[in-house]
Structures are given as structure tokens and as C-alpha cells.
Amino acid sequence: MRVAQGNRVRVALVLMTGAGLFLTACSQDVRESAAVSTAPVIAPGRPGEEARTLSPAEAATAVPSPSVNAADVRYVQDMIVHHRQALDMTALVPARASSPKLKALADRIHDVQEPEIRAMTTWLDQERLPRPDHHASHEGMPGMATTEQMEALRAASGTEFDGLFLQLMITHHEGAITMATTVLTEGSHLTVEQWATDVIAEQTAEIRRMREMQGT
Numbered sequence: 001m002r003v004a005q006g007n008r009v010r011v012a013l014v015l016m017t018g019a020g021l022f023l024t025a026c027s028q029d030v031r032e033s034a035a036v037s038t039a040p041v042i043a044p045g046r047p048g049e050e051a052r053t054l055s056p057a058e059a060a061t062a063v064p065s066p067s068v069n070a071a072d073v074r075y076v077q078d079m080i081v082h083h084r085q086a087l088d089m090t091a092l093v094p095a096r097a098s099s100p101k102l103k104a105l106a107d108r109i110h111d112v113q114e115p116e117i118r119a120m121t122t123w124l125d126q127e128r129l130p131r132p133d134h135h136a137s138h139e140g141m142p143g144m145a146t147t148e149q150m151e152a153l154r155a156a157s158g159t160e161f162d163g164l165f166l167q168l169m170i171t172h173h174e175g176a177i178t179m180a181t182t183v184l185t186e187g188s189h190l191t192v193e194q195w196a197t198d199v200i201a202e203q204t205a206e207i208r209r210m211r212e213m214q215g216t
Contacts, residue, residue, distance in 0.1 A: 067188045067189065068127060068192075069186075069187060069188045069189070071187040072183065072187040072188060072189040072192040073124075073129055074183075075179060075180075075187060075192060076120045076123060076124060077124070077129075077132045078141055078179060079116075079120060079179060079180075079195075080117055080120050080121060080131070080132050081132050081141065082141060082143070082176055082179065083113040083114075083117045084117065084134075085144055085145060085150075085172070086169070087109075087113060087114060087117075089145070089165065089168065089169060090106040090109050090110045091110075093106035093165065094106075096156065096157045096161040097161055097165065098157075098159055098161070099159075101213055102165065102166070102213060105206065105210065106165075109169070109206065116199075119195075141175065142174070142175030142176070142179055143174055143175015143178070144172065145168045145172065152164060153168060162213075166210045166213055166214050169210060170207055170210050170214075173204075173207050173210075177203055177204065179196075180197070180199040180200045181200065183196045184196050184197070
């Protein structure tokens with residue numbers, strides 16, 4: 001019996017010694033991993049900018065800046081110009097339109113597109129990109145009313161104005177949807193993608209309302 005008990009004691013000591021060695025090895029691995037994690041991380045800058053050195057804590061939460069390509073820039077600059085004309089058109093509604101529904105629609109278009117212009121302009125500033133000029137050419141831009149069409153709209157009133165406004169604004173919205181669809185294919189920036197998606201959803205719904213007003 002005493003021999004058996006002695007053997008059990010020796011086995012227990014061996015197991016305890018092995019466990020201690022294992023824990024010591026694990027602790028050493030943890031210390032080595034911690035030592036590695038303190039190394040600085042180099043974060044490349046955007047084109048034209050220098051790389052930055054991030055601490056481990058910063059690197060763990062850093063989110064890469066979305067890339068901006070030429071299609072994104074062209075879309076934002078053109079859409080600001082496009083929206084400006086829509087606001088020029090809605091500004092004529094209170095004094096010339098006869099339909100209460102059309103007046104409500106014009107208010108909605110204004111309330112949606114004016115903040116979008118501000119957001120897009122701010123984005124261009126943040127990206128250090130040029131804003132479009134207030135008299136920027138819109139030749140070839142989908143859906144834009146011509147100078148002659150805008151003059152005709154300003155000269156109209158009553159039901160004549162209502163009909164011409166709906167005709168021009170439907171075409172205008174269709175052009176905006178074309179532009180948004182293009183940038184979803186060719187662009188790369190997440191914010192621009194979200195704006196384009198919103199434009200398609202908003203203006204598709206508004207086209208449906210305007211066609212109902214036309215009775216078509």
C-alpha cells in the first residue's frame with residue numbers, strides 16, 4: 001500500500017511540473033505576441049499625401065478612406081448643376097402654377113434637392129475638388145431643359161404652366177436617373193454610391209406621381 005501511495009505522489013508531482021511548464025510556455029507566447037503587437041503600422045495616404053504611422057490602437061480601428069475616381073467627381077459636379085436647374089424650375093411654381101398637387105410636389109423636390117446640393121458641395125470641399133461654376137455649361141447633360149424651354153416655362157401660367165412643368169421635370173428626372181445609374185457602374189466611392197441610389201429611388205417615385213398628374 002505504501003509503495004502504491006508513493007507512486008501516486010510521484011505521478012502527481014510529474015503532472016504538476018508538466019502543467020507548470022505548459023503555463024510558463026503559454027505566458028511566454030502571450031508576452032511575445034504582445035511585444036509584436038506594439039510595432040507601429042504604416043498607413044498609406046491617398047494620392048499626393050504622405051503615409052501615416054499609426055499606433056496599434058489606431059490601426060485596430062482605422063477604416064481605409066474610400067477611393068475617389070473620375071466618374072465619382074464628374075457625377076457629383078454634374079448633379080449639383082442638374083439639381084440647381086430643378087430648383088430654378090420649382091422656384092417658378094408658387095406664382096405660376098394652378099394645381100395644388102403640383103405645388104406640393106415642387107415643395108418636395110426643393111426640400112430634397114437643396115440639402116443634396118449642400119451635401120455634395122461639402123463633399124467636394126472635403127476632397128479638395130473644385131465646385132462647379134454657377135454658370136457651368138450643361139451641354140450634353142441628360143434631361144436638362146434648354147434655354148428656350150426655360151424661357152417658355154417662365155412665360156407660362158395656369159394650366160399651361162402645369163403641363164409644361166410636368167413635361168420638363170419628368171425629362172429632368174429621367175436624366176438624373178441615367179446619370180445615377182452610370183455612376184453606380186463606373187464610380188468607386190461609397191458616399192457617391194449612396195447618393196446615386198437615393199436619387200434613383202426618389203426620382204422614380206416622383207416620376208410616377210407626375211405621370212399620374214398628367215393622366216398618363
